[in-house]
Amino acid sequence: MLVSVFAMTLVACTHAPPSLPVKAADSPWEEVRFPGKRVTTYDPITQGRFVGWQASAQGSASMLRRRLHVPQGVEPTLRFAWKTNALIPDAVVGVVDKDDAVTSVVVAFDGDHQSLSLKNQMLFDLAEMVTGERPPYASLIYVWGHDQATIESVVNSPRTDRIRKIVLEAGPAHLGQWREYERNVIADFKRAFGEEPGPIIALGIMTDADNTGGRAQAWYANVDLTTSR
Template sequence: MHEPFRLQPLSHAMAHGDTPDPGRRRWLGRTVLACAALAGCARRQGQHREEAAAPAQVAPFSASPPDGRLPRGWEPYALRRDKRVTRYATEAHDGRTVLRAVSDGAATGLRCPVDIDPLQTGRLRFSWKVDKMDPRLTVTDPRIDDSPARVILAFDGDLRRLSLRDLIFFEQVEIFTGRRLPYASLMYVWDGRAALESIHTYSRSGRIRYLVIDSGPRGLGRWQTHERDVVADFRRAFGEEPGPIRSVGVLTDSDDLEVTASALYGDISLGAR
């Protein structure tokens, strides 16, 4: 973060009358920590990574053996240490290797670091399959914020463009989690009740948006294949041009409702627009 916009710690804000919500630790839930984990070691604008360069493509699940392990090129991220772990494992299904996710009241995900320019390589393709779902699973209610299937894109950008509210929020997340939020996160979700193609904003930050591409029981038990123009979706969700994509993630979570949610994920790819 550039120095003119560096924020004082929460103790300074409290001393000056900006008292945070007493439940601020609770609101750092799955969505926010998912985005923080997806950001990983992504560089801030103008900085270089200390780690090896991220690949220019998403690691396909089909390139891994169906041996019940994590797919190659993907790494787990824990959203909160006090939450149960969503189980992710490769398996053979319909003649190919896919990823199975099972959440028993859990909330953890997988991420694949990438370095992709969506203006050139912004055609997103993926498939998922959900056999059954609790209709209460939704990202539209901040008290619940559960979904059987999500594909999450984390974008880099200029933090100087953030509002003061988002800057404060970003610093709070970093204080409590030790991770930086990406400049923007766009989540494609299967929701229990929200309208198709509806966009929803996370209640604590405008830099996290949900785009509903499957909804309710329609399509359950069948593979749903999606192809999206990431640039068009980002423009519609955020009203600006997207920066580089720094990671792609999947998330199946049901910790708020304490129910079982499961999904199969096929390969996720980003190709030429």
């Protein structure tokens, strides 16, 4: 259901923005549940220097998010680590009804909603009516893809062009290992969307297996978005 896709990136921010430098760790994590979806559980974990959550999904989809505000023109650095021991059978990033990911890190952006296509404006209105929150103008999602996915490829959501994904891992080569990343999200946004980004309004993590009805387990750690003056 398309509304559920929008709900999965419901990270709009209505609070007053913190002053720079922005550090995502300064704002609390909160659970986001999606209408009609079973809930993925997120349990706190510490494994040496890796501090974060264990995510467990069973035909489910829900998110943890942090609200924040990084003004347009600032280039923050996204750092995080993730790990999984198994991929989701039959999951294929970008394919309708198979578009699950064992690991996802979401960065949401604001923008001029009036510039959206009429179709997207109508879908945003519907999502807001169902969930009580308006979807962000654009969402950039980093994922662990299936065997045939291409590392660093950009995959458009099959249901809306306002959600685009960058594949950071593909297939089983690094299962069971902590994988650490450092990304320039502004450069990634420009490559994925071909436009200038607006302010960043939230950061999230999500393990979902609702489309395939499968099971997934993953670990996230040291997830942060920082800027400097």
